[in-house]
Amino acid sequence: MGRGDLSDAEWSRLEPHLPKNAGRGGRWKCHRMVINGILFRLRTGIPWRDLPARFxxxxxxxxxxxxxxxxxxxxxxxxxxxxxxxxxxxxxWSMVSVDSTVCRVHQHAAGARKQAPHRSGKHARPAHHRTDEALGRSRGGLTTKIHLVGEGGLRPLAMLLTPGQWGDAPQMIPVLERVQVPRLTGGRPRTRPDRLSGDKAYSSRRNRRYLRRRQIKHTVPERRDQRTHRQRRGSSGGRPTGYDAARYARRNEVERMINRLKIHRAVAMRFDKRAYVFHGTVTVAALYLWLHP
Structure with missing residues (x-):
């Protein structure tokens, strides 16, 4: 076993959930060897063609x-x-946090061919296929933003890719709706945490209405301009938002989780042309965190 390869304990957690065959009579090559190769590229960020021969x-x-x-x-x-x-x-589930991080895009990840318009019905592409390839332009160049929901154990529950210049507040609801943890005993997946924590970027009336409707307690500080606007409106501005500084201190958990994800060089800088491939890269990094007991 090489450095960074799956240990026996990690492999025992992963193996039962892997596809059994390649379809139409085909057989997959050794899953463990191939996944170790994917993890090697994830950790180092090298081009696929430069993978060591042992994979x-x-x-x-x-x-x-x-x-x-x-x-x-x-x-x-x-x-x-x-x-x-x-x-x-x-x-x-007692406290989950939402946050985002920006990844620089390598020059080799730019210039993907434009895809056909999004189709509907049974031929529709999954949600992680983006026609804009999640590429955003700024003064620093091309960027991609990863929006994440993390639990208290420093592991991601759901993620979403957008172009780097997109704001955080409009993406809180879409990324929260991707939280779907199945129950082994049957029934609907769990989608609702006990409490949500986020920074001022997620403070908006739309987000707070959504959280109240789903009965999710939240710790999101109110922006100064929003507080001033509410006070100016008087009684029609509504009640002050609740805020617990002690609970908000736990927001560092999602920041530490992002640091753990971006230890992988293929996440810290995007090398994949297609957004769906980069989404898979981030998903593998998240999966690696979940494999640890």
């Missing part, structure tokens, strides 16, 4: 990652591992 052909490793990113297999595996953790009581 087999680089085309096989890349094709497995691209295919599982395109059809949502990585997301299904992540949810299955999350379901195991939830059944063992290893998910801290």
């Amino acid at each position: 087999g052909k680089w085309q096989t490793v890349f094709d497995r990652h691209r295919r599982w990113s395109a059809d949502g297999t990585w997301e299904l595996i992540l949810r299955a591992v999350q379901a195991d953790a939830d059944a063992e009581g290893r998910i801290d």
Whole structure:
């Protein structure tokens, strides 16, 4: 076993949730060897063609990652591992936090061909396929933003990609609605935490109405301009928002979780042309955090 490869304990948690065959009579190459190759590239950020020979052909490793990113297999595996953790009581639902981080885009990740318009119905592409490829332009160049919801154990529950210049507040509801942890005992997946924490960027009347409607307690400080506007309106401005500084101190958990994700160089800087492939890369990094007991 090389440095960074899956340990026996991690492999025992992952193996039951992997696809059993390649379809139409085909057989997958050794899952463990190929996934170790994907993890090696995730950690180092090297081009796929430069993968060491011990992982087999680089085309096989890349094709497995691209295919599982395109059809949502990585997301299904992540949810299955999350379901195991939830059944063992290893998910801290008492406080989840929402935040975002910006990743610089390597020059090799730019210039992907434009895709066809989004189709509807049974032929629709999954949500992680973006026609804009989640590329945003700023003074610093091309950027991609990762929006995340993390639980108290420093592991992500859901994630969403957008162009780097997009704001945080409009993306809080979409990323929260991606939280779906299946229950091994049956029934609907768990989607609602006990409390949500976020910084001032997520303070908006729309977000607070959404959280109240779903009966999710929240600790989100009010922006100064919003507080001034509310006070100027008098009684029609509504009641002051609740804020607990002690609970808000736990928001560092999501920042530490982002640091753990961006230890992987292929997450800290985007090398993938397609947004769905980069989404799969971030999902693999999240999955690696969940495999630790």
